[in-house]
Amino acid sequence: MRKSIKFTLNGRPVALDTDDGRTLLWVLRTDLDLTGTKYGCGEGICGACTVAVDGTAVRSCQTSLAAIENKKVVTIEGLEHGGNLHPLQQAFIDQGGFQCGYCTSGMLMNAWALLQKQPHPSHAAIVDEMNSNLCRCGAHQRIVAAIEQASKSGGAR
Secondary structure, eight states, X not given: OEEEEEEEETTEEEEEEEETTSBHHHIIIIIXXXXXXXXXXXXXXSOTTEEEETTEEEEGGGOBHHHHTTOEEEOGGGTOBTTBOOHHHHHHHHHXXXXXXXXXXXXXXXXXXXXXXXXXXXXXHHHHHHTTSOOTTOOHHHHHHHHHHHHHTTTXX
């Protein structure tokens, strides 16, 4: 149903007049030109489309606009501030936490949401949380190392 949907996106208010059944993924990519969130499987399995809604990781390909009304959405574009990378982004670079980069934004957003809940998670908690995001390049060990690095250097901000 077409209606005005209001939410906060990367710290800024957004109001869209559109069908509230559309998925957040396509609104981000096509209406708002935020292409950092990737289309992967389209079924909520791979995690490439992960964003945070009110601090919780969600699959944007499976999330309707109606579900985010009056909520806070953070995408990969919302992590850096003032031209400075977020500590988690820097840790991914430092640890070689990506190769092709396709899964990276989803991995980063899933990790960011984890660090919001648990600023200093155990190795096992990181592995458990990140198992829901797929990486075809096999960089999981470096991704886990990056999250561990970020958790020691303020990655929860």
